[in-house]
Amino acid sequence: MVNLIAYFYHQTSDLATMAQFNLSINGKQRQVDVDPNTPLLWVLRDHLNLLGTKYGCGVAMCGACTVHLNGIAMRSCTLPVSAVGNQEVTTIEGLSEKGDHPIQKAWLEIDVPQCGYCQAGQIMSAAALLKANPNPSDEEIESAMNGNICRCATYTRIKKAIKKAATY
Amino acid sequence: MKLFKTSIGRRSFMKTSVMAGGGFMLSFSWLASCISDPEKVLEMPKEWFELNGYLKIGDNGVITIISPNPEIGQNVKTSMPMIVADELDADWESVIVEQGPLNTDIFTRQLAGGSQSIRQGWQSLRMAGATARRMLREAAAKAWQVSVDEVTTEAGKLLHKGSGKSASYGEMASAASKITVPAEVELKSIEEFKIIGTPRKNVDGLGIITGKPLFGLDYTREGMLIAMIVHPPAFGKKLKSVDDSNARSLPGIKDIFTFKTYNEDYPRQWSDTSSFTELVAVVGNSTWEVMNAKKALKLEWEAFEEHTIIEESDVEEGTPITIQGGLESSDKHAELIAKYVAEPGRIARKDGDPEAAFKQATKVIERQYYTPFHPHNTLEPLNFFAHVTSEKAELVGPIQTPEYMEKTVSARLGLPLEKIDIQMTRAGGGFGRKLYGHFLVEAAVISQKMNAPVKLIYTREDDMTTGVYSPAFHALYRAALDENNNLIGFHVKAGGIPDSPLYANRFPAGAVENYLAESWSINTNISTGAFRAPRSNFIASAEQSFLDEVAEAAGKDPIDFRLELFERAKTNPVGDRNDYDAKRYAGVLELVKEKAKWTDSKPGVHRGVAAYYCHNSYVAQIVDLEMQNGKPVIQKVHCAADCGIVVNPLAATNLIEGGTVDGIGHAMYSSGMTFSEGKPDHNNFNTYRLIRHSEAPKAIDVYFVENDIDPTGLGEPPFPPVMGALANALYKATNKRFYNQPYLG
Numbered sequence: 048m049v050n051l052i053a054y055f056y057h058q059t060s061d062l063a064t065m066a067q068f069n070l071s072i073n074g075k076q077r078q079v080d081v082d083p084n085t086p087l088l089w090v091l092r093d094h095l096n097l098l099g100t101k102y103g104c105g106v107a108m109c110g111a112c113t114v115h116l117n118g119i120a121m122r123s124c125t126l127p128v129s130a131v132g133n134q135e136v137t138t139i140e141g142l143s144e145k146g147d148h149p150i151q152k153a154w155l156e157i158d159v160p161q162c163g164y165c166q167a168g169q170i171m172s173a174a175a176l177l178k179a180n181p182n183p184s185d186e187e188i189e190s191a192m193n194g195n196i197c198r199c200a201t202y203t204r205i206k207k208a209i210k211k212a213a214t215y
Numbered sequence: 216m217k218l219f220k221t222s223i224g225r226r227s228f229m230k231t232s233v234m235a236g237g238g239f240m241l242s243f244s245w246l247a248s249c250i251s252d253p254e255k256v257l258e259m260p261k262e263w264f265e266l267n268g269y270l271k272i273g274d275n276g277v278i279t280i281i282s283p284n285p286e287i288g289q290n291v292k293t294s295m296p297m298i299v300a301d302e303l304d305a306d307w308e309s310v311i312v313e314q315g316p317l318n319t320d321i322f323t324r325q326l327a328g329g330s331q332s333i334r335q336g337w338q339s340l341r342m343a344g345a346t347a348r349r350m351l352r353e354a355a356a357k358a359w360q361v362s363v364d365e366v367t368t369e370a371g372k373l374l375h376k377g378s379g380k381s382a383s384y385g386e387m388a389s390a391a392s393k394i395t396v397p398a399e400v401e402l403k404s405i406e407e408f409k410i411i412g413t414p415r416k417n418v419d420g421l422g423i424i425t426g427k428p429l430f431g432l433d434y435t436r437e438g439m440l441i442a443m444i445v446h447p448p449a450f451g452k453k454l455k456s457v458d459d460s461n462a463r464s465l466p467g468i469k470d471i472f473t474f475k476t477y478n479e480d481y482p483r484q485w486s487d488t489s490s491f492t493e494l495v496a497v498v499g500n501s502t503w504e505v506m507n508a509k510k511a512l513k514l515e516w517e518a519f520e521e522h523t524i525i526e527e528s529d530v531e532e533g534t535p536i537t538i539q540g541g542l543e544s545s546d547k548h549a550e551l552i553a554k555y556v557a558e559p560g561r562i563a564r565k566d567g568d569p570e571a572a573f574k575q576a577t578k579v580i581e582r583q584y585y586t587p588f589h590p591h592n593t594l595e596p597l598n599f600f601a602h603v604t605s606e607k608a609e610l611v612g613p614i615q616t617p618e619y620m621e622k623t624v625s626a627r628l629g630l631p632l633e634k635i636d637i638q639m640t641r642a643g644g645g646f647g648r649k650l651y652g653h654f655l656v657e658a659a660v661i662s663q664k665m666n667a668p669v670k671l672i673y674t675r676e677d678d679m680t681t682g683v684y685s686p687a688f689h690a691l692y693r694a695a696l697d698e699n700n701n702l703i704g705f706h707v708k709a710g711g712i713p714d715s716p717l718y719a720n721r722f723p724a725g726a727v728e729n730y731l732a733e734s735w736s737i738n739t740n741i742s743t744g745a746f747r748a749p750r751s752n753f754i755a756s757a758e759q760s761f762l763d764e765v766a767e768a769a770g771k772d773p774i775d776f777r778l779e780l781f782e783r784a785k786t787n788p789v790g791d792r793n794d795y796d797a798k799r800y801a802g803v804l805e806l807v808k809e810k811a812k813w814t815d816s817k818p819g820v821h822r823g824v825a826a827y828y829c830h831n832s833y834v835a836q837i838v839d840l841e842m843q844n845g846k847p848v849i850q851k852v853h854c855a856a857d858c859g860i861v862v863n864p865l866a867a868t869n870l871i872e873g874g875t876v877d878g879i880g881h882a883m884y885s886s887g888m889t890f891s892e893g894k895p896d897h898n899n900f901n902t903y904r905l906i907r908h909s910e911a912p913k914a915i916d917v918y919f920v921e922n923d924i925d926p927t928g929l930g931e932p933p934f935p936p937v938m939g940a941l942a943n944a945l946y947k948a949t950n951k952r953f954y955n956q957p958y959l960g
Contacts, residue, residue, distance in 0.1 A: 065466070081501075081503075082466070082503065082504070082507075084503075085501075085503045086503065089501065089502045089503045092502070093441070093501040093502050093503070094501070096435065097426075098426070098428040098433040098435070099425070099426020099427070099428070100426070101430075101432070101594075101595070101643070102432065102502075102596070102672075103594050103595075103596075103675065103900075104675040104899055104900045105674060105675055105676075105899075106675070106899050106900070106901055108899060108900035108901050109594065109675075109900050111594060138426065139424075139425065139426030140425070140426050145254075146421055146424055146425040151424045151425065154420075154424045155416065155420050155421065155424060158416045158417055158420065158865050158866075158869065160288075160417055160419075160420065160423045160424070161288035161289070161290065161869060161870070161873050162287060162288025162593075162594070162595070162641065162642060162643050162644045162645075163288070163417075163419065163423035163429065163430075163641065163643070164430060164593075164594045164595045164643025164644060165594050165643075166423050166424060167423075167424075167426045170424060185913070188908070189908045189909035190909065192908040193907050193908050193909050194907075195907075195908070196594065196900065196905050196907060197594075198592060198593060198594040198644045198646075198877075198905065199288045199644060199873045199877070200872075200873045200874075200875075200876035200877045200880060200906060200911065201869065201872070201873055202876055202906075202907075202908050202911035203872055203876070203911060203912065203913075203914065203915050204869065204872065205908070206908070206911075
């Protein structure tokens with residue numbers, strides 16, 4: 048659904064005029080004045096200096112830009128800021144105060160990252176999965192995480208870390 | 216202990232002292248602390264004392280170690296400082312790691328490529344730690360009025376047994392910084408290592424999992440503009456006309472202009488590979504605005520004619536290289552390849568009388584293998600920050616070849632080398648793509664034109680369609696077996712567009728009496744470059760698949776068949792140019808055979824094996840595969856590696872796991888890049904497949920050969936052989952041989 052909205056907005060993007068948006072991000076109210084078609088990803092990165100959410104493909108195929116919208120994992124690169132409304136946005140910076148969300152703790156314990164670029168997106172997808180399903184099977188992990196590409200291919204460690212986090 | 220002449224001089228010490236005042240830390244640098252408990256915080260010292268270019272010690276004992284090489288995910292930012300810390304006898308929990316800037320006066324080979332960082336850094340990193348330790352001991356001996364030989368160290372402390380005196384490194388740091396750098400220094404023996412060989416976590420781990428801005432794309436600066444580039448849509452084309460009237464009037468757009476990456480008479484270095492001569496830059500306030508303006512440009516392109524560019528060579532002015540005209544397509548490439556395969560190639564090596572061997576053979580097996588071009592697809596697209604003024608050029612971003620690109624930028628901007636400052640961020644993947652730093656030069660040229668700080672960003676589409684691909688490769692193999700199923704002749708003819716993947720002196724050269732290796736190559740105007748284990752990645756998969764088929768034809772177990780050949784290469788090698796150690800090669804095969812219990816068979820589990828040597832390390836893999844609903848599911852990959860001393864087993868295992876999965880992904884799923892009239896057929900991950908979670912092996916077991924050989928790298932060696940092991944397991948599962956990548960195309 049969200050991707051359809053994004054598609055529609057992309058088609059009309061040459062009619063850009065600025066508009067003000069009040070966003071709820073990581074528990075704080077933030078105001079931005081941008082083209083309504085601007086994807087949430089670039090609002091976060093360029094306008095709010097929240098650089099943890101990554102750009103990888105711009106077409107919702109790699110998952111590097113994953114954030115939570117009301118707790119659900121969502122690709123921010125195709126989500127126009129105008130479609131966010133008053134939904135609560137959580138980015139990697141807001142997942143926990145000290146980097147101690149169970150998923151983050153497990154990521155450190157298993158020493159998951161190689162280059163690390165995709166990991167914020169992986170962590171956001173994994174955190175949403177565990178919230179919905181505290182004890183996922185291998186198949187459930189694979190299915191929930193399949194939209195997140197790791198180019199260094201740390202997939203086996205990611206799965207181990209999700210299973211570890213489920214035990215905390 | 217052995218004495219070594221020090222390579223760390225007073226000069227380099229003086230240099231760093233000067234530099235330290237200039238704030239050489241990246242402004243956003245997230246302190247990479249080595250504390251294992253993320254709850255604990257390191258107190259910062261009031262004063263730092265630099266003992267050499269690699270390290271400084273705080274008055275409270277906190278130690279900063281500089282990691283010199285680009286970090287692209289191969290974990291050198293943890294592993295290289297571990298080597299320094301071990302020789303220093305530091306307490307790892309008191310260490311902070313900083314990424315070093317480009318500084319060729321202090322550091323050697325600041326390059327990420329060829330799996331060489333650890334191998335070539337080994338001696339100087341040890342020396343840096345050992346020299347500082349010696350200076351601390353001398354300072355303590357002086358203070359305590361005892362002989363330096365009686366001063367020992369332990370985890371950041373100096374001790375004198377006789378008097379019972381002790382001091383922390385922090386307490387002695389000031390005095391040690393005034394000690395003359397010793398001319399000779401003792402290095403530890405292997406048994407004395409305390410940090411090397413132990414599992415240590417990624418020093419940037421906490422920064423990564425909390426989303427700190429560690430990458431080039433995350434770099435920001437006050438007043439920074441965003442730039443993007445429009446490239447020709449097809450190889451073989453160039454810019455004809457620009458109508459920017461609509462784009463220019465869009466909100467947030469500062470300028471649109473055309474520019475050239477390199478001057479026409481500039482002799483390009485190998486790292487200057489780029490596909491297109493003239494580009495269109497769009498510069499504005501924000502990424503989204505620039506993306507929109509890019510789409511609003513009306514550009515015309517035209518086919519270019521054959522022309523020359525200048526490449527660096529033995530002569531000062533360089534050598535002209537012809538770039539052919541024409542719009543190339545993959546179907547035409549296939550026709551050309553078939554033509555070259557049918558003709559004799561350039562002979563690279565000939566042992567014995569291969570023609571006679573094939574004539575007298577009882578069985579001849581002949582097979583052909585192919586892989587297409589591949590884009591690297593680093594998940595962080597190409598990008599660079601540049602701030603160029605008349606005084607200096609400041610460049611920050613992900614680059615594997617800062618030493619080379621410094622020279623290129625200097626020539627392009629007309630600024631002397633000392634006015635070029637290159638800082639390396641973490642790179643969101645490299646795989647060879649970020650060896651070719653045209654994007655750094657482009658950022659610099661755009662910043663110079665704008666007279667402002669600029670961050671250049673490639674979109675995924677730009678990144679995937681602008682070339683520097685892994686070349687397309689082909690190999691033809693022939694084997695001759697006699698009536699006793701002995702391998703009496705071997706012939707490889709390998710070529711590519713534009714490079715041949717042939718390594719004429721690698722196995723099985725040296726193990727077969729009659730051997731012929733030929734190569735060929737086809738010109739192209741599609742730009743290509745190194746891709747994780749360049750050339751080895753394809754030729755290993757082809758050779759290891761072929762040997763599996765030869766073993767089967769000979770009625771031999773595939774591991775035993777290879778071991779027989781290694782035995783021949785060990786005891787009675789053919790020729791003296793063989794580029795491998797047969798004993799170590801056999802060693803990884805024997806280890807993986809034992810650990811995977813190769814001789815046991817499980818119903819429904821299909822196994823394939825392969826081994827390969829490249830980039831100074833040996834890797835053997837066994838793939839265990841099951842068919843589920845007609846699809847291959849990899850249950851386990853068993854990996855054995857011989858990379859000498861394993862510096863950081865945790866990171867080494869991670870690299871082998873990643874290289875293994877990456878190899879499976881590229882061999883089995885990634886379509887590779889194909890072309891229609893010069894235009895790449897894929898531009899994003901909606902059609903270009905990379906391996907995903909559900910396709911990864913369910914488990915990977917990693918084993919290391921234990922020895923005392925100086926360490927070698929692992930970024931590349933695990934990637935090539937698994938492709939062969941996979942093809943061989945797929946054969947067992949499907950009764951079908953896989954000759955063309957992707958195997959499941």
